[in-house]
Amino acid sequence: MNKGVGILEPRSSIRSVVGYDARMTAVTAPSGRKVPRGRIDKRQAILDAAFTVFARRGYGQSCVQEIANEAGVAKPTVYNHLTDKETLFRHAIEAAADAVMAENLAVVERLREPGDDLRAALEDMAYRMLQVCCGERSRALRRLTYAQAADFPDLIETVQGRTAIRLGEALADRLARLSLSGRLRPGDPAQAAEQLLALLTGPMEMRSRLGTRKVSTAETRTVARAAVDTFLRAYEAAAPGRP
Amino acid sequence: MNKGVGILEPRSSIRSVVGYDARMTAVTAPSGRKVPRGRIDKRQAILDAAFTVFARRGYGQSCVQEIANEAGVAKPTVYNHLTDKETLFRHAIEAAADAVMAENLAVVERLREPGDDLRAALEDMAYRMLQVCCGERSRALRRLTYAQAADFPDLIETVQGRTAIRLGEALADRLARLSLSGRLRPGDPAQAAEQLLALLTGPMEMRSRLGTRKVSTAETRTVARAAVDTFLRAYEAAAPGRP
DNA sequence: ATTAATTTGAACTCACGAGTTCACCAACGG
DNA sequence: CCGTTGGTGAACTCGTGAGTTCAAATTAAT
Numbered sequence: 013m014n015k016g017v018g019i020l021e022p023r024s025s026i027r028s029v030v031g032y033d034a035r036m037t038a039v040t041a042p043s044g045r046k047v048p049r050g051r052i053d054k055r056q057a058i059l060d061a062a063f064t065v066f067a068r069r070g071y072g073q074s075c076v077q078e079i080a081n082e083a084g085v086a087k088p089t090v091y092n093h094l095t096d097k098e099t100l101f102r103h104a105i106e107a108a109a110d111a112v113m114a115e116n117l118a119v120v121e122r123l124r125e126p127g128d129d130l131r132a133a134l135e136d137m138a139y140r141m142l143q144v145c146c147g148e149r150s151r152a153l154r155r156l157t158y159a160q161a162a163d164f165p166d167l168i169e170t171v172q173g174r175t176a177i178r179l180g181e182a183l184a185d186r187l188a189r190l191s192l193s194g195r196l197r198p199g200d201p202a203q204a205a206e207q208l209l210a211l212l213t214g215p216m217e218m219r220s221r222l223g224t225r226k227v228s229t230a231e232t233r234t235v236a237r238a239a240v241d242t243f244l245r246a247y248e249a250a251a252p253g254r255p
Numbered sequence: 256m257n258k259g260v261g262i263l264e265p266r267s268s269i270r271s272v273v274g275y276d277a278r279m280t281a282v283t284a285p286s287g288r289k290v291p292r293g294r295i296d297k298r299q300a301i302l303d304a305a306f307t308v309f310a311r312r313g314y315g316q317s318c319v320q321e322i323a324n325e326a327g328v329a330k331p332t333v334y335n336h337l338t339d340k341e342t343l344f345r346h347a348i349e350a351a352a353d354a355v356m357a358e359n360l361a362v363v364e365r366l367r368e369p370g371d372d373l374r375a376a377l378e379d380m381a382y383r384m385l386q387v388c389c390g391e392r393s394r395a396l397r398r399l400t401y402a403q404a405a406d407f408p409d410l411i412e413t414v415q416g417r418t419a420i421r422l423g424e425a426l427a428d429r430l431a432r433l434s435l436s437g438r439l440r441p442g443d444p445a446q447a448a449e450q451l452l453a454l455l456t457g458p459m460e461m462r463s464r465l466g467t468r469k470v471s472t473a474e475t476r477t478v479a480r481a482a483v484d485t486f487l488r489a490y491e492a493a494a495p496g497r498p
Numbered sequence: 499a500t501t502a503a504t505t506t507g508a509a510c511t512c513a514c515g516a517g518t519t520c521a522c523c524a525a526c527g528g
Numbered sequence: 529c530c531g532t533t534g535g536t537g538a539a540c541t542c543g544t545g546a547g548t549t550c551a552a553a554t555t556a557a558t
């Protein structure tokens with residue numbers, strides 16, 4: 013059936029000149045890899061590029077060619093590493109989810125040493141968390157998973173499990189300790205965490221118009237302060253040190 | 256250039272038999288229309304069908320043919336009423352937004368006569384609102400706008416303006432009255448409304464996994480109760496009637 | 499240097515969907 | 529009864545993008 017397949021008369025090798033620039037940068041950038049496998053890890057470059065492009069255009073409107081260009085790689089190479097467009101999407105999303113999660117967890121961990129001004133510590137954490145959640149990667153991740161919820165319902169489960177749920181658990185851990193040490197009133201720490209997160213992300217999502225509008229630093233601070241204020245009114249231990 | 260255009264040799268008119276059934280049902284279904292205009296309002300049927308299909312498949316994956324089928328109408332008829340696929344989308348979304356909003360406003364209005372048990376009134380409103388927000392239409396609307404935020408940024412503005420923002424304002428109105436009558440502590444009613452809504456939708460969105468999992472009635476009630484509880488702890492007037 | 503694994507560009511297949519055209523037709527208004 | 533109006537199915541154009549193929553080029557390891 014393939015009669016006109018091999019119509020590739022030997023072309024001049026002009027292409028190689030520019031085409032390999034990109035690869036070279038990919039080589040030098042990630043410093044010294046120990047992996048002795050054939051070439052350098054194009055795979056990572058492809059995944060990064062994939063997320064970038066998906067974030068820019070959405071899943072349906074992204075074409076593999078553009079991802080290849082973004083990665084400085086030929087299209088067949090993409091298919092060589094990741095079989096499908098779908099596979100590409102899943103791996104890119106999961107990688108992004110892990111990255112976002114790491115940032116968030118780092119922020120929550122700061123509550124381990126709250127200092128003696130609990131309100132200040134919470135406000136600090138709140139503000140930093142809002143910064144992460146409004147970052148480009150985080151917003152794109154949310155948008156993409158939301159958008160493809162219908163097509164890849166299992167993916168949403170994975171992403172939620174690696175981000176929102178783990179974040180809630182981590183925060184619940186910190187709040188539980190604070191209850192135990194008498195700085196928050198006793199109660200369900202999971203619920204407290206859930207509600208504090210809601211008080212942060214809800215108003216933020218509202219003001220950023222689902223991420224389409226930039227929110228000023230001052231406004232972000234206001235949201236963080238308001239959230240913590242309401243949270244403490246509801247959850248602070250009954251009688252502080254001095255009345 | 257069109258040489259093979261008119262290759263429609265007069266076929267037998269078999270098609271008309273089944274093809275017109277759909278139109279007929281469309282005629283008889285909506286009972287007695289008073290509109291004397293040419294035919295029946297196919298337009299509305301098309302918009303309804305469009306939202307149904309978009310909700311089912313997402314924007315990119317929906318094809319106009321399927322919308323036409325869903326509406327019981329021919330494809331050219333669709334293009335006759337709505338010029339574009341994009342136009343189709345916008346009108347369908349806006350119609351859905353208005354419908355969802357009407358439901359939500361009706362719920363908030365119930366706070367006009369709160370009765371003497373404020374907590375019960377708030378819980379009732381909260382529960383009803385969660386039911387609306389978890390309804391198929393509401394979830395689909397959220398998913399679609401979120402997904403297409405990049406392609407139609409102005410649409411998101413419109414939808415938010417007609418739903419979330421108006422809802423916040425309406426709720427703020429009610430809360431302001433409650434402050435004025437001394438049942439809530441004085442303060443910014445807009446912020447109170449924003450936070451109450453966040454306390455409701457945030458945890459709900461979490462538990463429903465962005466709408467991919469069904470949330471039981473009991474769990475919904477729990478979320479509503481928890482939200483109102485926290486809200487009242489933070490916003491109830493300092494000293495109630497009897498200590 | 500030779501070899502084996504990869505990468506590359508370009509051209510190709512294939513499927514699908516937006517939007518259009520056209521000949522025909524059912525109902526309505528006059 | 530007849531023309532107008534809006535609707536209809538089917539076939540068409542046209543663009544786009546997923547995934548594949550292949551010869552040639554490039555590189556890592558031996």
